[in-house]
Amino acid sequence: MSYMESFLLALIQGLTEFLPISSSAHLILPSAILGWEDQGLAFDVAVHVGTLAAVVIYFRQEVIDLLSAFFASIFKGDRSKEAKLAWMIIIATIPAALFGLLMKDFIELYLRSAWVIATTTIVFGLLLWWADKRSSLTDDEYTADWKKSLFIGVSQALAMIPGTSRSGITMTAALHLGFTREAAARFSFLMSIPIILLAGGYLGLKLVTSGEPVHVGFLLTGIATSFVSAYVCIHYFLALINRIGMLPFVIYRLTLGVVLFGFLLLS
Template identity: 55%
Template sequence: MTTFQIVVLALIQGLTEFLPISSSAHLILPSILLDWPDQGLAFDLVLNIGTLGAVLIYFRRDIGRMCGAWCYSLKTKQQTPDSKLTWWILYATLPAAVIGFLGKDLVEMYLRSGYVIAVTTLVFGLLLGWADFRAKRIKTEHQTGFKGAMIIGFAQVLALIPGTSRSGITITAALMLGLTREAAARFSFLMSVPIIAMASGYDLLKFILSEQSVDWQGLLIGAGVSFISAILCIHVFLIILNKMGMLPFVIYRVLLAALLFYVLS
């Protein structure tokens, strides 16, 4: 890939990973419209590391406090709101981790098509709008509960289908459970830490076992661009969320789905 392609793809990944608009729906466009080559395993890995670093830095205080409370709960057997939240997020990660590990190859083989991405972009975008419109929006992330966390966790499994959007489907489920918009987004962002970490570990293992040549300069550029753009994306998303809700993202998903159907027809 050229440096320009690396920067564009890293920007797409960083800007769409945490927005409820589906990164896979955007990453497919350059290959369809511009006939760009597949970025490869190593590039996917560094993009994931970049976005993981972004959420760790942005929520460093929350994550540090939660990790401290979780470790304290292991030692004393006493639970605090932060330790409970940490446990809920860890449990909620298990469904996607297990099903993703077992079904990743099947998804890659049968569901990674342009039409599937177009349909899921549209359907789950409308579902997000419905959830936002009907939501009670009264709970914080600390009021999710174990049952609620597992519902969000199983919803995250649907994100294995390209075009669904991991953040989109988890925020949708959280809104349906009565969380506020900000709490739903925060829970989704915090959930991204273990799932992206596991996906990165899996890709790292595959990369070590492969014999791919490595463009280290390109990888560093990709990681840096995805890291910076993801931090900016999280910050701007939370601002938009408090002012306008999910409507801008729902409209965007509908228009993006229409574009995908048009270019694929």
């Protein structure tokens, strides 16, 4: 890996982690199409640290409020809307955590291919368009109950399949339930905090036990680049999503899927 590759991969991770276009797809594709070597565990941990820091810092006040309300709900019986939302995020995290533990090896072995990515990019892009067109766009994230949260959580588990997009499928599910676009995005971003933390912790443990050499320069490049690009991405996505809707991302996904199929058929 060169510094240019580490910069571009971290930029891709930061820009696509929170957009409904699949970060995993964009990180797998350079190696599949351009012949780049796998970035390795250490770099995966680095970009997870960068994107996690970006979403936590961007939503720092919400994170503080949710954590305070969560502990107050346990020790003081708090029933505020922040306490409820904190519990709903936990409920929404459980399916993906369980699915990741049970199915990660199977997915790594059989589903991390460009053919799968091309297919899921198109299928889940069309599903996002359908949900956005049919949504009532009336509810905010605080209206989520355990049934809605579990539904969104199960959809998040599907994002283990490359090309699905974690943010894309959770926003699709939230829109289907009647969330506004901004509320769907905010709920998806807040849901990402525990799941990125779990994924990063899992990769970090694997890194420690693997003995894989660590290149500090590449890691710092990955952390800094993914942090800045993810932070900027979150800010402008939330600022623009109510005006532009999901259609630009649907078009991008369909175009990417068609191009991928063309490349695969011709290669």
